[in-house]
Amino acid sequence: MNDLSQQPALTRVFLSYARGDDEAFVKRLHADLTKAGFTVWFDRESLMSKGLTFHQEIKDAIRTEVDRVVYVGGPKAALSPYVREEWQFALECDHVLVTPILRFGDYEHVPGELSLLHCEDFRDDANYPAALAKLIASLRQPNPKLGALFAVPNLPPNFLGRPDLMRRVRDALLVDLQKPQVITGADARVGMQGMGGIGKSVLAAALARNRQVRQAYPDGVVWIAAGQKLTDDDLLKRQRDLARHLGGDDTFASLAQGQGVLRQLLAAKAVLLVLDDVWRAADAQAFDLLGPCCRMLVTTRDKGILDALHGELVPVSLFTEREAPARRRREPRAGRTSCQTVNINSPSAYEHHLENRSRLHQQHLPRYAGGTGSSGALRVPQAAAGIAAAAHPSRGCGPALGRDLGAGCAFGLSRSRG
Ligand SMILES: Nc1ncnc2c1ncn2[C@@H]1O[C@H](COP(=O)(O)OP(=O)(O)O)[C@@H](O)[C@H]1O
């Protein structure tokens, strides 16, 4: 028997789906979730009233009326700008959890941002009762407290998930967090290393925004933009920003004093520091004052930085065959609803990406091998353009796409909405 009085005062659920996938399924799900005690919004048209824009109406509902958004995965949902708008906005609301489920297609119809979340499989009708029971159990879990995001950049509009790589770095960031011992070396510092423009900063931002990561660092996830030309004054400013965000005194006058203050502040907190684009080990060491529940994620082109920090190195390369061909499989198949891609909007864009990638490998990789000199720096936009072509096929490969995420995003300038 379903004793509703025993259940927490949750849960208001928004079903985000595309009509062209399977509306009958969504109606069934709506009825069953309602029967289980949830308040369910599922018809976005009922939310739209004359005079208000679609986006505003939905956003208001998600912001004020909803605890969970269930993304109903399928080929049409993967391509629908409305559906994307819904789950993306939900991800920005700390009090809303997004839960993907899969109705049609394969797991590639789950967008990159949701790819590390558990996704219940509803494709087989025979399995519906079991899948529903698991979904209901997950929707009844209380929403966890998330660490606030400080200065973490937004993801590019067509973010491509790289689940294997992200999972590896995420797991490294979560390992042994509960152990009350002072952690050292590779347990505490994880570095993503690879050539400029390859996607390190984007992945770091995606990890910083990951719910499991934020849950593990309830005192905050702090983005610190380093860069090639960081002066001592810049470092001092970043130390002060960090001290202020952690609720401490930010009036210290030297890096050494700052280190003392930060060491004390971080000793009893659970904070993830993301140091983006580190060129000198000393820049990272100015913040390497981690308490037992803190960790540092570094992005760098230089493997030597991780050696100096005694951190775990995770190499980041161009999209691998394993990551990339997944996008090929999204081409329309005989006898199935026509589907293209989640993030790349046409199969030809993917071909374009492959061409770019192989061109980059042939033309530029040997020259990158020399390290991070100025000649390498000149080629950063070209490498970035290869990835950006995959992510933003409609926008071409202009140099603006190679913009480093760290630029213009110095720590402390803005607090992201998270
Ligand atoms: N996973 C991704 N999804 C979508 N676009 C990406 C992705 N990774 C990189 N890009 C694009 O490539 C550009 C360069 O990536 P970035 O992370 O700044 O490189 P790096 O930090 O390695 O120098 C980004 O601004 C973005 O346009």
Ligand SMILES: [Mg+2]
């Ligand atoms: Mg970068």
